Amino acid sequence: MTGLRLMAIHAHPDDESSKGAATMAKYAAEGNRVLVVTCTDGRRGDVLNPAMDCPGVLDNILDVRREEMARAAAALGVEHVWLGYEDSGLPEGDPLPPLPEGSFAVQDPEDVAVKIVEQIREFRPHVIITYDENGGYPHPDHLMVHAVSLIAWERAGDPDFAPEAGAPWTPLKLYYSHGFILRRMKLLQERLIQRGQKSPYELMIKRWEENEGDVFDRVTTQVECAAYFQQRADALTAHATQIDPAGAFLASPVEDQQVVWPTEEFELAASRVDTTLPETDLFAGIEEEK
Secondary structure, X not given: OOOOEEEEEEOXXXXXXXXXXXXXXXXXXXXXXXXXXXXXXXXXXXXXOHHHOOHHHHHXXXXXXXXXXXXXXXXXXXXXXXXXXXXXXXXXXXXXOOOOOOOHHHOOHHHHHHHHHHHHHHHOOOEEEEOOXXXXXXXXXXXXXXXXXXXXXXXXXXXXXXXXXXXXOOOOEEEEEEOOOHHHHHHHHHHHHHOOOXXXXXXXXXXXXXXXXXXXXXXXXXXXXXXXXXXXXXXHXXXXXXXXXXXXXXXXXXXXXXXXXXXXXXXXXEXXXXXXXXXXXXXXXXXXOO
């Protein structure tokens, strides 16, 4: 398979490495073009790795996040562009404080969609990956990504919409990425416990069981990509400020992940081509380059 194009729209630098990363690496290695669009600069992400929590990092966080993103893209073998918005952060409190003025999540979705459409018309993806209506989790930037992705999906092929953004291009399939599967976490936890190791998944599993259930019920498409799990791990560790080596993302060795759960999961949200569910390929139904 060559000549097809996949675009993944993400909120922050590091999101691409935890949501569909091995799938992107697989398609890129097979000769397809893969582009990650990162909407924000990641400036308000907490430094989650204790080893990186030092004044030098915080003083230069924008440069650090850009360097991390470049290393992650190289690890996955994908192309990358910044959309240019300011990270909104994740406000906490009761009542919640307002989002920062000028940040991504307070923009007009139509205006942001024009910038997404510009990227779509330039890159001409056959397939787009984005977040579901919950944003994967309800971070304001993730929710905005969902909203603007749907507008762009509908309008990129409309010559009357933002003609200044380039010649119309109509993508053929739209997917939601589902990276956090409850039953996958349970299997990984069982494997750790069998070895007498402590599991970092217990609290997450309990929270999902009580509040969210298993999003696997929505999955339509599972892509076999175990051979690219090491690239996924390399991309994750490239985001050194965001990924704690002792945290849940890296708790299970790549070899365990390959055995226990060798796929990544997606939900076909919309399609302009015929396909049969369940799928094992995001390009299913797209027979040749257009």
